[in-house]
Amino acid sequence: MKSGLKVTPLEAWIALKTGSTGSTLTREQVERYQLSRLNDSIARARTLSPFYRRHLAGMARAAVARLEDLAGCPLTTPADITAHAMQMICGSQSEISRVVTLDTSGTTGEPKRVYFSAADQELTVDFFRCGMSTLVGTGDKTMILLPGERPGSVGDLLRQGLLRLGGVPVAHGLVKNLPAAVEAMCREQVTCLVGVPVQVLAMARYWEKWQGSKRAPRCALLSTDYVSAAIVSELRRIWQCEVFEHYGMTEMGLGGGLECQAHQGYHLRENDLYFEVIDPVSARPLPDGEYGEVVFTTLTRQGMPLIRYRTGDISRFIPEPCPCGSSLRRLARVQNRLNSRVVLGEHQAITMAELDEVLLALPAVADFTAEVVYDRPAKLTVQVEILSGDITHSEQVILNSLRLIPGVHMAERAGLLAIGARIAHYFPHYSGKRSIRIMEGVRSAT
Known part of the structure; x- marks a missing residue:
């Protein structure tokens, strides 16, 4: 442990929650607890949730012998929540104390609804209490x-x-x-x-x-x-x-992981959640250190458990030990989301995260929106929002910043992309996770 760094408070909290004994929390203790809770959660979902009764019908009823064996269980998707949320509830609806409605970007526009019991929300309050002590x-x-x-x-x-x-x-x-x-x-x-x-x-x-x-x-x-x-x-x-x-995300129960004073990845809430990183195409679990899609399973959720839920977030487990000395698993900063990658050409693409890095680094920029119109060529337009009274940047400065992104630079040079910029005054707004708006052009639609 580096001098002056405190072990994340999540370490002692999770040790208490998992009933671990000894002076230090070990991976063996955490994983033994997770395996027990995992089997309890699967059994409860099969018994009380009509959705999971069908969803897990092809899975052997014997207890999962190792955490790695969970890979044989089918994945749950955001589309499943949109279509079957009520059937995911375990037990009586009278036990649900909070319903959170989330907008989706799917073609139907139907929202997702996530259900929590009072006990589920109590777990979140306790996580926040511990996490904020950092x-x-x-x-x-x-x-x-x-x-x-x-x-x-x-x-x-x-x-x-x-x-x-x-x-x-x-x-x-x-x-x-x-x-x-x-x-x-x-x-x-x-x-x-x-x-x-x-x-x-x-x-x-x-x-x-x-x-x-x-x-x-x-x-x-x-x-x-x-x-x-x-x-x-x-x-x-x-x-x-x-x-x-x-x-974190609402489906996780709002809290998933938190940085410690080392600022080298999120220490995960391993008493309530089991995380995997999978290949988003083949769905096979990836070794620590390799980037893939984050998947989680709730271990203590009562109202609406989620088993192998696909987040769409791209990250990796950090294999090296944390400088703070904790034994908890760490997830690297999320790079982007699967649905945030906009293809510009055969080998070119762009993500909201890349736009963030070049545009939010400009002085006085408070926010921006981005839109891609698929036409021939495609058109990327950003509207950069600046604080009132500040005219630090010209549109050309913004365009030059966009060209720092490899995908934009290559697609523009290949004649596959045209870029444009507008400047507007900042007006505070919030519409959930920011993303690139995608539209079909006149010529591409004909």
Whole structure:
């Protein structure tokens, strides 16, 4: 362990949850616990869920002997949730205390609905309590820039976790008025911010321009969407704060993993979730260190268990030990999502993550949208949003930045792509995970 680094607090928390004994948590203890919980979860789903009764019909009823044997179990997909969510529920609907509706990008436009029992949400509150102790302690103020108006929403669960930690939550919600959000941050003299990456970046850039003489937060936790290195770098530069990244999604129960002070990958919530990384085409599990699609299985979920659920996230397990000394598995920063890769030519493609890295690195840029129209040639247009009153960049600067992306550069040179840029004033908005909008052109549609 490197001098000065503390072992992630998730280590002791998971040791307690798994009933592990001894001075240190071992992989053998974690995996023995996971195997037992895995078999319990599969048995419960088969008994109580009409969907899983059918879905697992071809799987042997004997207990899974090794964690690796789970690879023989069929995968569950977002489309399954869209079509069969009610049949995934285990037990009575009266036990469900929270339903989260998620928009989808499928052709039907039907939303996904994820169901949680009170016990499921209690597990999330406890994870948040433990995880936030990485960043803050008793008396520290944390500004929550996530939806929290409804009981059981992510902001509300985080608020509960902070209260149990002895912290002081400052509930704000998503940023809808940038000056007001920054003024509230300064007025409350918050220690920590928890929010959407691009919204926190916009706050930092506004603070730098108009509020720079006031106190800055000591740390920030970024969640809900891809976290670009450009955003992390800018937050560190502007606020001199420590930036942590959280990995999770609603289907996981909101919490999946969290960075420690080493900032070298997400330590995973292994008491409640079992993770795999698979080849997205063949679905075979990949060795540690190889990039593939992240798949997870819930181990303690009561309301709506998910078995081998495909996230669409591309990442890898980090095989090397963490500098903090923890034995928990780590997932590398998510590179991109399967459905975020837009093909521009035979060997060229682009992802939202690549756009983030080149556009959000530009001074004064707070956010952007991107659209690809499939035509001959295809057309990539970005609308870059800057803070009001700032005209730092020209459209040519933006176009030159786009050409730093190999896929864009090669596709443009091959005559397969035309690029365009617009500049607009920033207006805070949030519509879930950001993605490239894809449209069919007139000529390609005929």
